[in-house]
Amino acid sequence: MATEGKEDGGLVFHPLDQFIVKPLFGDGPVAWYTPTNVTLWMGIGLLCIILLFVVGSRGRAIVPTRVQSIGELIYGFIYKMVEDVTGKDGVKYFPYIMTLFVFILFANYLALLPMSYSPTSMIAVTAVLGFGVFIAVTILGFVKNGAAFLGLFWMSDAPAILRPIIAVIEVISYFVRPVSHSIRLAGNIMAGHAVIKVFAGFAALTLVSPVAILGITAIYGLEVLVAGIQAYVFTILTCVYLKDALHPSH
């Protein structure tokens, strides 16, 4: 994890080395099935999710324990979001949205531990999430509404001349959705972690190290916010897209 060091008399930063995928066992090549640090940190995330939601709620207490009340808080938060944004008929997709939210939330927060790995900073990961939502929502839209789903692109209350132009813009924006959806998450997480690494590199210089350490602290605080907000943003956008699929008419 050495990202800084003196080479040729100057500081050399490797802020992106923290994102290198490494096999957990041995030094071999990374095949699609190789357990890697990505696997490890996703597994730790899964373990934390099980601890929080399954072990924490095993008492099924009417008066909840602390862990159980955190689980209930997250449950209530996402449930209300799904209900508010997509309406009553969107509630049956609540487990999917909850899965996305807790995965991103735990991946983001676990990534803030020193020496950890951040799966959500990888575009491959967020692209699977983003395109997964996009494809699922598009299929769902056509299954639920048939051809009427295309009404999403046809603004019936716009002037007749503008409608084709608006339709083109709507189609483009519709297809940009998964790209922005996934790059927003990966970009935020990756940028924050890279900036912390750069500050950490400067901390090796005696002269600026206090400033660098202050910088790390400040950026870390910001990243704590970003981790939660990005999970929230990803989830609420998923809800919005789901609402478009269920009720395409504007």
Next chain:
Amino acid sequence: MATETIDATVGACVDAGGYALGMPQLCADWIPNQVFWLILCLIAIYFVMSRIALPRIGAVLAERSGTITNDLAAAEELKQKAVEAEDAYNKALADARAEAGRIVAEAKAEIQTQLDAEMAKADKKIMEKTAESEKAIAEIRASAKESVKTVAKDAAKEIVAAMGGKADAKSITSAVTARMKG
């Protein structure tokens, strides 16, 4: 993964020193690995969530809201009962007050009648005593008059005798009687 990809991994994404070449995010050799583990992880989370966690938490929340509703209803009922009890208490208090007033009035009336009777008895006694006393006084007065008359007659007879006259008992008596009447 074909062998040439494995060989290329070292060269494509990481340099000889173990540092990243370019962005590790964009290294195509690592993408299948991430996608595979991600999908596995998501499926695992989905099953944990939809099979165990969410039904359980949902049931707990529903049970809690049910309990709260029941408790609120019970509290409302108990409040109603408390209000009723307070009403009954107030009524009992008012009844007791009225009863107490009635008893006091009765006692007063009884005392009054007894008092009146005693008063009447005492008045009668006083009247009797007064009459008796008056009679005694009258007797005393009468006897005193007689005594005075006797003394006066004797005195007058003596005075007349002393003056050398001969006292006529009849005239002296009439004179004394006349005087004493005046």
